[in-house]
Amino acid sequence: MRDRVMGDLVKGQVCLLVGLLLCVALMPEGLGANNGMSFYGVHWETFLPYAAGLLSAALFTRRALHDAAAASPAPGxxxxxxxxFAVLLAGIILTPYTVSGAVDWTHRLLGALLFALQLTLAVRLLAWAHADAFGGAFLLVQLVxxxxAAIYVLQxxxxxxxxxxxxxxxxxxxxxxxxxxxxxSVLSPSPSIDPTLGDPAVACCGDGDGGSPA
Known part of the structure; x- marks a missing residue:
């Protein structure tokens, strides 16, 4: 379970990063357009890597959180x-801001809700895990x-x-x-048995004497 959870988390981040890098490579002008990642969702040249990156990140992260939920104090x-998280990301993809003013504001609202959700979840996970300085540093990066984003979103x-x-x-x-x-305990590594010891019953007990100590 632990390997699957961590694998899904890493896959989600890799998909998001690769999708964004492909978009930037195809249309570098998006870096200065001040329309955020959403810039790449309104151009056919970049829509596929944009949508694939976000959807993959949404699905992998959702599955990882579902699997890890039982290890938290509030699984539900x-x-x-x-x-x-997955629904909001999908909604952002499906509301290109160039369609109309109403769709643009819907897109902005979904983005704001997503940021609020991610920040709330990050703070809770940090508290539940009693995380170290690295966890605190990553939260600081997120806040920065x-x-x-908040400064430039309306400029x-x-x-x-x-x-x-x-x-x-x-x-x-x-x-x-x-x-x-x-x-x-759901994320704790499973205890391994040293194969050189053989079957526990054989290793601890005599062979052929009904299980009495050797």
């Missing part, structure tokens, strides 16, 4: 947060990215994409750092 809330020029990317990096790194530290 973690699962609900995982579902909401959120502040940058014509700026670094919205850079703020969003920083926020997402901090969130992903915090998940990878804190989830293995959750107190529940």
């Amino acid at each position: 809330k973690v699962r609900h947060a995982a579902d909401a 990215g959120g502040v940058i 014509d020029d700026g670094f919205l994409l850079q703020g969003e990317a920083t926020f997402q990096f901090g969130f992903g790194a915090l998940l990878i750092r804190t989830i293995p530290l959750l107190p529940g």
Whole structure:
């Protein structure tokens, strides 16, 4: 279970990063457009890597959080947060801001809800896991990215994409750092048996004497 959870978390972040890098390589002007990652969702040249990266990140992260939920003090809330995370990301993909003013504001609202959800979940995981300085540092990175995004979200020029990317990096790194530290046993490595000892009953007891000590 632990390997699957950690694997899904890493896969989600890799998919998001690769999708974003492909988008930037295809249309580098998006870095200065101040429309965030969403810039790549309104151009056919970049829509596929944009949508694939976000959806893959949503699905892998959702599955990891569902699997890890039992190790947290509030499994139901973690699962609900995982579902909401995936739904909000899908909603962001399906509301390209260039369609109309109403769709644009819906897109912005979904983005704000996503950021709030991620920040709330990050703080709770950090507290539950009694995380170390690395976890705190990743939360700080997430906060810095959120502040940058908040400053530029309503401006014509700026670094919205850079703020969003920083926020997402901090969130992903915090998940990878804190989830293995959750107190529940579901993520603990399974105890291994030394194959040289053979079957426990044979190793501890005499052979052929009805199980009496050797």
